[in-house]
Amino acid sequence: MEEKYFEISAEDLKKFVDSMIKDNFEIIAPMDRDGDTFYGKIGKFDDANLDILLPKMSYKEYLLPKTETLFEYSFSGVDIDIKDGIESVEGKNRKRVIFGGRPCDAAAGPIMEKVFNWGYKDDFFNERFKNLTIVSIACEKPDDYCFCAEMQLSPESSHGSDLLLKKTGDKYSAVVVNDKGLELIASYLNLFKEIAKDEFPPDKDWKKIFEIEKAKSFLDKNFKHNYFQDRFLSCIGCGICTYTCPTCHCFDIQDEGDMKKGKRIRNWDSCQFAIFTLHTSGHNPRNTQGDRYRQRLMHKFKIYSEKFDKYLCVGCGRCSRNCPQDINIKEVVKDLTELASA
Numbered sequence: 259m260e261e262k263y264f265e266i267s268a269e270d271l272k273k274f275v276d277s278m279i280k281d282n283f284e285i286i287a288p289m290d291r292d293g294d295t296f297y298g299k300i301g302k303f304d305d306a307n308l309d310i311l312l313p314k315m316s317y318k319e320y321l322l323p324k325t326e327t328l329f330e331y332s333f334s335g336v337d338i339d340i341k342d343g344i345e346s347v348e349g350k351n352r353k354r355v356i357f358g359g360r361p362c363d364a365a366a367g368p369i370m371e372k373v374f375n376w377g378y379k380d381d382f383f384n385e386r387f388k389n390l391t392i393v394s395i396a397c398e399k400p401d402d403y404c405f406c407a408e409m410q411l412s413p414e415s416s417h418g419s420d421l422l423l424k425k426t427g428d429k430y431s432a433v434v435v436n437d438k439g440l441e442l443i444a445s446y447l448n449l450f451k452e453i454a455k456d457e458f459p460p461d462k463d464w465k466k467i468f469e470i471e472k473a474k475s476f477l478d479k480n481f482k483h484n485y486f487q488d489r490f491l492s493c494i495g496c497g498i499c500t501y502t503c504p505t506c507h508c509f510d511i512q513d514e515g516d517m518k519k520g521k522r523i524r525n526w527d528s529c530q531f532a533i534f535t536l537h538t539s540g541h542n543p544r545n546t547q548g549d550r551y552r553q554r555l556m557h558k559f560k561i562y563s564e565k566f567d568k569y570l571c572v573g574c575g576r577c578s579r580n581c582p583q584d585i586n587i588k589e590v591v592k593d594l595t596e597l598a599s600a
């Protein structure tokens with residue numbers, strides 16, 4: 259579908275969201291909780307905090323929950339009963355909208371979709387992704403941790419959004435990117451005014467401070483470079499960087515139960531945990547935090563892009579903002595580009 263352009267006043271945007279809630283949409287938006295801002299289900303437009311640059315966590319958990327049951331079983335001694343977890347996937351057949359997220363978070367969905375459909379098709383991920391409509395708001399003032407422009411995106415990118423809003427004074431300009439976006443606004447078109455493409459505000463010229471391809475060229479040739487061991491000595495392996503990241507997707511599968519009944523569950527995991535690669539023999543091929551953070555860099559900026567032609571990072575800066583040891587991935591990647599030229 260060709261993109262369509264609209265305008266909507268701030269007052270009508272509120273009506274749009276409140277009407278969707280009335281029509282039984284589940285609206286997930288940034289909202290204040292426990293002294294911070296997280297994505298959560300809002301009961302009315304005013305519950306949302308649209309001023310925050312980025313909520314603490316991404317909305318990854320609406321595609322890949324922190325923990326989920328893949329199946330449950332019970333055995334009577336004669337019959338075995340298996341209940342497939344896909345039947346109770348929340349979001350299945352439900353009208354769920356992520357409203358007011360940022361372009362970096364929206365771009366993460368299609369990146370994750372690649373790995374969840376590589377060889378094995380993950381019905382759990384796909385079911386949730388299919389039933390999610392993404393309405394993002396372009397950023398006006400990225401902070402010093404952001405580097406989406408370096409990651410082939412921009413604070414105004416519509417990639418991964420179904421509908422992207424840009425604030426212009428007391429109104430919003432809207433680009434409907436695809437059929438999903440058009441379907442969403444179809445019942446509320448009286449609130450939107452269609453405009454021509456050239457009336458839609460053009461993207462600013464966002465400056466880049468490094469070229470990501472240079473970082474990749476360093477990673478291609480320097481697996482054993484001292485930089486990794488020296489730079490990440492302070493990393494405590496807490497995994498916060500991976501849990502807050504919108505594109506990190508490692509998980510572990512555990513069986514809980516006994517012969518009579520039990521379940522198989524999938525939980526978030528992290529390549530930053532020492533036990534992630536610990537062998538039963540006691541050998542650990544990634545024995546230091548330097549090895550583990552190097553793996554994170556290799557996966558994001560080399561391996562994934564070679565396999566899927568996309569970097570596994572959208573430059574949201576969450577891992578840096580939330581790192582208790584102040585390890586800043588933007589500075590790290592910049593270091594790699596400089597080492598590549600040294």
Ligand code: SF4
Pocket residue numbers: 492493494495496497498499500530577580581582583584585
């Ligand atoms: S959040 Fe920081 S300290 Fe924790 S594992 Fe990641 S880089 Fe290391």
Ligand code: SF4
Pocket residue numbers: 499502503504505506558570571572573574575576577578587
């Ligand atoms: S690696 Fe860091 S900057 Fe990149 S997407 Fe993940 S949290 Fe954001």
